[in-house]
Amino acid sequence: MDTARSHEPFIATRGLTREYRVGPAVVRALADVSLDVRRGEFLAVLGVSGSGKSTLLHLLGGLDTPTAGSVLVNGRDLATFTSYERTVYRRTVVGFVFQSYYLVPSLTAEENVALALTFQGTFGREGRRLADEAIRRVGLEHRARHRPSQLSGGEQQRVALARAIVHTPPLLLADEPTGNLDSATAQEVVSLIQRIHQELGTTVVMVTHDQEMAARLADRVVRLRDGRLADTGAAGP
C-alpha cells in the first residue's frame, strides 16, 4: 500500500499540552508533545501508568481539547473543527478500543458492533453485513448472539475491536487493549490488531506499558514520561 505509507503525516501534534485542575493544584498530564504519525503507521506509545498516554489518545481521538498546542489531522487543526465536524471525525475517521472494553451489557456482540454504525446512519441489511464482516474478522462469528456477560475477557475485547473497525476507520486508537487480559489472550488480541493493520492498512496508535510487545509489533515506539516525550526509536524490521 504505497499511498498508505506515504511520508506526509496523517496525524500530527504540535506542542500538545493538557492540564487538569484538581482543586487548587494544576496537574500537567501532557506537556509539549510534538509527534507525527504517518498514514499506515503502527505507533506504540510506551509509558507507565499516569504518564499521560491515555490523555494523548483522547486528544488524538477528538474526545478532549488541549490546553495548549494542537492536533493536526491531514494538516488541519482539530481545534478549528465545529462540534459537528468533531463528531463526524470520531464517527468516521477514528476507531477506539479501550482497556475495559465498554460493551453495552444488554446488547449482543453483533448489536454492540452495529451500535457504532447506528450513529453513522448505516443499518438494516447493510449494517448487519458490515457487523458480520467485522465479527468474522475477529473470529467470533460463533459468539455473535451472545451478550457480553456470556463472553470471556478476550472475547469481549475482540467484540470491542470489531466495533472499532466496523466502519473501516483509517485510524485505530487502542488504549491498553491488553491491560485486563492474561498474556495468552493478550497475544491473540494483539495479533488481531496487527492483522487489521496489515490487511486494512489502518493507522494504529496503541498505548501500552508492555515494552516487549511494543517493540515486537510497532513500526515505531515513543516513550512518555511525566507527560513528556522521552525518546523516539524505530522498532521492528
Add this chain to the structure above:
Amino acid sequence: MRIWRIILLAIGSLRRTPLRVALTALGVAIGSSALVSMIAFALGVQRQAETPFRALGLVNVIRVSPKKDKDGGRGPALEDAALRRIEALPGVEAAYPDFRVRGLKIVRGDKMTSVVAIGLPRDVPLPGTAGDLLVAGEYFTPGAKPEIILGTQVARDLGLDTPQEALGATLRLETSGLSPGEAAKTFTFERKDLAVSVVGVYDLPNLLAGKMSGAVLLPVDLMRQIPGVESGSLLDRLKLGSDPTQPGYPEVTVRVRRHTDVAPVDKAIQAMGFRTRTLLSRLEDLRTFFLFMDVLLAAVGTVALLVAGLGIINTLLISVLERYQEIGLCKAIGASDGDVFVLFLTEAGAIGLVGGAAGLALGRAVCWGLELAINSYARTQGITAYLEVFAFPLWLVTATVLFSVGISVLAGVYPALRAARTDPIRALRRE
C-alpha cells in the same frame, strides 16, 4: 433515518429495566386516567344535561308574555294580531299560544287516565316530535281533524300495550272549565266532550320522563275548544292581578329556525313591548358553569400527570447515572450530543405513550365501572333510563395520549440534557 434507529435504540434501553419503566409508566397511566375520567365526567354530565333540551328543540324557543310594571301599568296585549306580527319576523318558524291543561281526562272504553295536554301548531312539528321521539305514527296532519299524540305511558294506561295498537284508536276527552261569561266579571262553568283519534305515539328523553311521560299533545286549534283554555288558568291570572276578561294570551311560544335566530328575534319581540324568556340564555349560564367545572377537574387531573412527570424525571436521571459509561462510549464512537439528547427524550416519550394509552384504558374501565354502579343505584331510586355519566369523544382520547406524551417529553428534557452534556473522558476514565 438515523433518528428512527435511535428511537429503536431507546426502546431497547427501556427493556433493560422493565420493572422500573413499568412503574414509571404506571404513574403516567394513573395520572392520565385521572385526567381523562375527570374530563369525561364533566363532558358526560354536560351532555346529559343538554341532550333533552336539544332533542325537544327547546333551545330554539322564546317564551313571550305581556309586560307588567310594578306600579300596575301594562304593555300591549298578546293577541292574535300580535302573534301574526311576531310570526312575520325573519327567522320565526311559528308563534302559538302556550296552551297547557292539567287534569284533562281521557277515556277509552272502561279505561280512564288524567293527563297534561300541551298545544302545538299543526304546521310546524317540534323537532323531537317529528323525529326520533315519535315511536309510532306521525305528527298532526294539516286541516282541522281532531287528532291527538299520546305519550307512551298514557297509551299503556289506556290499555294500548304497543304503540302500533294505539294508532287510529278513538278516544274521548272529558273537558271542563270556566269560561268568561256574557257580562263582565262573570264566568260560566262548562263541560264538553271531544272525540279525538290517535295519530302518533312519542317517547320523551330521560330527564323529562318523570314530568312529561303522562302528557299528550293536541293541535292548538283543538285546544281552543277546551273551555277556559283561552283565558289561561283563571286562578293564575287572578293571582297576578290581571283582568281575566282582558283579551290576549298569558303566554305565547315562539319557535325560531336556528339557535342563531334566537337573539335577533328576542330583541325584536322585546321592542314590540313584550316580556321574553329564552332557554338559550339559561343554557349559556349552564355552559359557563360546566366550563368552570371542566377547568377545575382538568386541573386536578393535570396535577396527577405532573406528579407522574416527576417520576419520569427521577427514573431517567437514575438511568443517566447508571449508563454514564455507556453514554460516554456512544459519544466516543460517534454519537453527537443531539443523538444522546434524542435518545433520552425518546425514552421519556415512549414511557409517556405507553402510560397515556394504558391510562386511557384504565380511565375507561374505571368510568365504565362507575357508570354501572351509578345506574344500579339510580334504578333503586326509581330512575329507569340508563344514565350515560361519562363521555369519551375522539378528541378527548387523542388529547389525553398527546398530553401524556407531551408532559413526559417535557419531563425528559432535563435528564436528556444531562446525558447529552456527558463528558466522554470522565465517563470513560478507568476505574
